[in-house]
Amino acid sequence: MKEHKLYKIKFSPYLEKLYQSNKPLIIYKVEGGYNIYTDFSKKIILNKKNVINFLNSCEKLKYKKETDLYIGFFGYEILNNLLDLKIQKQKKINFYKGIFYKPETIIKIRKKISISSNIKSHKFNYLFKSTKILSPFKLNIDYKKYKKIFNFFSKKIRAGETYQIKICTKYKNKSQINPINFFWKLMKSNAAPESFMIRDKDYSIVSCSPETLILKKGKNITTKPIAGTLKKNKFTNKLTALKFFKNNIKETKEHNMIVDMERNDLSRICKPGTVKIKKEKYVEEYKHLYHYVTSVEGRVNNNSKIKDIIKSMMPGGSVIGCPKIRTLELLNQQEKEDRNIFTGSFGYIKFNNDMRFNIIIRSILNYKNFSEISAASGVILDSAARKEFNENYIKAKSLLELYK
Amino acid sequence: MIYIIDHQDSFTWNVVHQFSEFEKVYCSNYFNINKKLLDKSNIIVLSPGPGSPKDYPSTSKIYKKYKGKKKVIGICLGYQQILYCEKANIVQQKRIFHGHQSSVTVTSNKSLFKKNSKFKVGRYHSLRLKEPFFKKNFEITMRCSSTGIAMGFENRKDGVYGFQFHPDSFLTTNGKLLIKKILSA
Numbered sequence: 001m002k003e004h005k006l007y008k009i010k011f012s013p014y015l016e017k018l019y020q021s022n023k024p025l026i027i028y029k030v031e032g033g034y035n036i037y038t039d040f041s042k043k044i045i046l047n048k049k050n051v052i053n054f055l056n057s058c059e060k061l062k063y064k065k066e067t068d069l070y071i072g073f074f075g076y077e078i079l080n081n082l083l084d085l086k087i088q089k090q091k092k093i094n095f096y097k098g099i100f101y102k103p104e105t106i107i108k109i110r111k112k113i114s115i116s117s118n119i120k121s122h123k124f125n126y127l128f129k130s131t132k133i134l135s136p137f138k139l140n141i142d143y144k145k146y147k148k149i150f151n152f153f154s155k156k157i158r159a160g161e162t163y164q165i166k167i168c169t170k171y172k173n174k175s176q177i178n179p180i181n182f183f184w185k186l187m188k189s190n191a192a193p194e195s196f197m198i199r200d201k202d203y204s205i206v207s208c209s210p211e212t213l214i215l216k217k218g219k220n221i222t223t224k225p226i227a228g229t230l231k232k233n234k235f236t237n238k239l240t241a242l243k244f245f246k247n248n249i250k251e252t253k254e255h256n257m258i259v260d261m262e263r264n265d266l267s268r269i270c271k272p273g274t275v276k277i278k279k280e281k282y283v284e285e286y287k288h289l290y291h292y293v294t295s296v297e298g299r300v301n302n303n304s305k306i307k308d309i310i311k312s313m314m315p316g317g318s319v320i321g322c323p324k325i326r327t328l329e330l331l332n333q334q335e336k337e338d339r340n341i342f343t344g345s346f347g348y349i350k351f352n353n354d355m356r357f358n359i360i361i362r363s364i365l366n367y368k369n370f371s372e373i374s375a376a377s378g379v380i381l382d383s384a385a386r387k388e389f390n391e392n393y394i395k396a397k398s399l400l401e402l403y404k
Numbered sequence: 405m406i407y408i409i410d411h412q413d414s415f416t417w418n419v420v421h422q423f424s425e426f427e428k429v430y431c432s433n434y435f436n437i438n439k440k441l442l443d444k445s446n447i448i449v450l451s452p453g454p455g456s457p458k459d460y461p462s463t464s465k466i467y468k469k470y471k472g473k474k475k476v477i478g479i480c481l482g483y484q485q486i487l488y489c490e491k492a493n494i495v496q497q498k499r500i501f502h503g504h505q506s507s508v509t510v511t512s513n514k515s516l517f518k519k520n521s522k523f524k525v526g527r528y529h530s531l532r533l534k535e536p537f538f539k540k541n542f543e544i545t546m547r548c549s550s551t552g553i554a555m556g557f558e559n560r561k562d563g564v565y566g567f568q569f570h571p572d573s574f575l576t577t578n579g580k581l582l583i584k585k586i587l588s589a
Contacts, residue, residue, distance in 0.1 A: 157500065157502075157530060158496055158500065158530055159455070159456070159496065159530065160454060160455055160456055160481075160496075160529070160530035160531050161454050161455050162454060163454075163502040163503070163528055163530075164502065164503075252503070253502055253503035253504055254503060255503070256503035256504075256505070256526065256573075256574075256575055257502055257503035257528065259574060260414075260415055260418060260503075260526065260528075260570070260572075260573050260574060260575075261414040261415070263417075263418050263574065264413075264414050264415050264416065264417040264418050265414070265417070267417035267418055267420060267421045268417045272420075272421045272424035272425065273421065273424070273425060275421060277574060317414065322414050323412065323413045323414035323415070323453070323454050324414045325412045325414075326412065326454040326455070380502060380503075381500045381502065
């Protein structure tokens with residue numbers, strides 16, 4: 001049975017009321033279904049000053065039941081702050097740098113729907129938001145500007161300053177959206193493994209992220225970098241995609257670089273000798289494209305804290321470039337607009353310090369009645385500007401279609 | 405103890421783990437050197453990194469200070485750094501090798517490794533050594549099997565070694581063996 005149909009199997013008056021209320025809630029895709037988190041008893045808005053304290057405070061908590069976790073996101077800027085990297089003056093919409101929530105209710109949508117909650121009576125205030133599109137989508141940089149940045153970065157690669165760097169483009173329109181409708185519509189066509197949705201009073205995020213950055217259970221940690229994208233057509237399938245990636249030198253080199261970088265980032269926090277490639281170079285299939293994936297795992301050092309893990313792994317290398325620090329510096333000098341959530345991370349930290357985080361890509365951020373969708377693709381020496389520019393469109397396509 | 409000087413690369417910790425299999429390792433940023441530990445260590449490793457050797461004058465100073473007194477091993481940028489200190493020219497090249505798997509051949513009979521043996525290795529470099537390069541006691545011992553680009557040098561008298569490629573990469577099939585031989589030389 002297709003997972004997206006699960007939520008319809010059983011009519012749940014509770015869920016209907018929840019969807020059509022003004023309650024903040026989060027939906028996260030899990031294996032075999034979805035988890036919904038709501039009734040937030042705490043909301044921690046992160047900034048440069050409190051982020052370290054927040055991460056340290058997670059070490060001291062006790063895990064008793066399923067609702068004992070913080071779920072939320074780190075934006076791109078705060079991850080730079082954690083690495084002591086500065087971002088020059090940018091055009092900003094002053095969106096939150098990061099927010100984490102403590103849920104009191106978890107609803108699990110599997111073959112059955114189960115609700116576990118620390119709250120006795122559930123009240124809902126009815127609020128239905130319809131989707132209104134108030135202006136057409138516009139791209140923030142055109143091909144001419146893109147090519148200029150592309151050539152600038154190509155020179156930096158020749159000089160050895162960076163080996164790979166990702167240029168970000170952004171689609172924006174004026175719109176009000178119903179994130180619940182958007183999310184379930186998206187899951188019908190593109191239920192990517194790291195999909196999620198956040199609805200809060202003044203913003204929403206809808207995402208079909210394919211990429212797992214951190215999966216930590218006990219001392220075991222896994223990351224699953226994606227590098228390599230192939231557009232689908234009538235003649236492609238998973239096998240031809242694998243052949244394409246294997247025979248394509250540009251994709252192979254880009255992928256190799258990311259694998260070594262993720263091995264490095266894990267090694268910083270893992271016991272020597274434990275970092276290993278779990279599954280090398282396989283293909284995952286999505287609605288409009290194929291991705292080339294490798295998974296890498298290790299065992300976390302006893303003295304590595306949550307903040308060390310976050311700082312070592314984020315922002316996820318595959319969406320930034322390599323080497324990470326110098327490449328981030330180059331990006332931060334070139335980019336004129338705040339990335340906001342794009343290439344940040346969404347996920348949770350359980351009170352027993354288990355974690356799951358994705359990389360926020362393929363995402364809509366709706367804030368103050370503006371929607372933005374960002375996409376990025378890589379400059380390495382064998383890449384062509386036009387092709388990479390178009391790749392950004394393929395990546396944003398399934399999200400742009402939601403507005404039709 | 406091995407002291408690894410990190411030039412803020414995204415591969416340095418692969419190097420750290422590889423060397424940790426043999427001896428205790430301490431690693432710090434190139435701008436944040438623990439001088440006491442550096443002095444106490446018996447081996448110094450210069451890590452890979454972005455940019456070119458002229459960007460890291462402090463590492464050049466350390467190399468010159470300890471050359472001949474401690475074993476020094478350079479990887480990628482670290483390899484270029486040592487050659488640069490020995491008055492070699494490090495130049496940009498037409499074809500760039502990032503994430504590239506190549507075959508290298510041992511081309512000298514003065515090498516710790518058997519002449520004509522081949523290794524599969526991972527490469528991440530924009531720059532390379534300009535040849536001809538002659539320096540007393542320094543011997544180019546490995547070359548790219550197809551292009552002939554210098555890929556490794558050995559100076560057994562002073563205990564200085566370098567690889568242009570990455571023994572730490574998953575693309576290098578027997579990196580551990582390479583490191584083991586050099587550490588026990």
